[in-house]
Amino acid sequence: MTRTSAAHERDRPEQRAVVAAVIERDGRFLAARRTAPPALAGRWEFPGGKTEPGEDDPAALRRECREELGVEIAVGPQVGPVYLVPGGTFEVRTYRAVLVAGEPAPIESHDELRWLVPGSPEVRELDWLEGDYVILDALEGVDRQDPESAADSALIRPNG
Numbered sequence: 628m629t630r631t632s633a634a635h636e637r638d639r640p641e642q643r644a645v646v647a648a649v650i651e652r653d654g655r656f657l658a659a660r661r662t663a664p665p666a667l668a669g670r671w672e673f674p675g676g677k678t679e680p681g682e683d684d685p686a687a688l689r690r691e692c693r694e695e696l697g698v699e700i701a702v703g704p705q706v707g708p709v710y711l712v713p714g715g716t717f718e719v720r721t722y723r724a725v726l727v728a729g730e731p732a733p734i735e736s737h738d739e740l741r742w743l744v745p746g747s748p749e750v751r752e753l754d755w756l757e758g759d760y761v762i763l764d765a766l767e768g769v770d771r772q773d774p775e776s777a778a779d780s781a782l783i784r785p786n787g
């Protein structure tokens with residue numbers, strides 16, 4: 628074990644992996660409003676949850692979306708940074724995904740779903756889980772580490 632990974636293990640002894648899906652369709656992505664636990668109820672997130680032992684990230688996401696939304700998805704590339712949930716217990720990895728069967732419904736864990744246009748005012752009017760804001764930034768092409776990138780993405784316009 629290298630010194631770096633030893634330090635990593637020591638600093639974050641009980642981290643658990645969480646996966647989240649940005650399900651995209653027709654230029655929109657799916658947002659879901661949580662029903663539990665009470666401290667997080669009413670906050671918006673990307674569908675997903677904790678990975679189970681022996682499950683890779685795509686398999687965990689397919690299972691969560693089947694359970695929570697009643698749909699089958701295909702999982703694409705990772706999007707945005709990996710982040711730690713405040714408290715440090717969970718590490719969240721987010722992936723782009725598309726629907727392959729079914730229409731999402733708030734079957735379990737959520738009481739409302741919305742299809743949102745990245746960058747539209749409605750996105751920022753919702754009360755998201757804290758960590759998800761870096762993913763919203765990534766979907767809008769904004770890198771908060773690099774102030775130049777916001778200006779760069781604003782330049783990429785047809786006729787611009």
Ligand SMILES: Nc1nc2c([nH]c(=O)n2[C@H]2C[C@H](O)[C@@H](COP(=O)(O)OP(=O)(O)OP(=O)(O)O)O2)c(=O)[nH]1
Nearest residue numbers: 645647672673674675676677712717719756758759
């Ligand atoms: N699903 C999901 N969880 C997120 C996101 N952002 C974020 O900070 N989290 C946090 C909330 C929770 O503390 C943790 C995931 O927990 P969860 O309650 O969704 O996991 P789960 O579905 O496996 O829950 P459970 O069956 O164990 O109750 O990660 C997100 O976009 N989606």
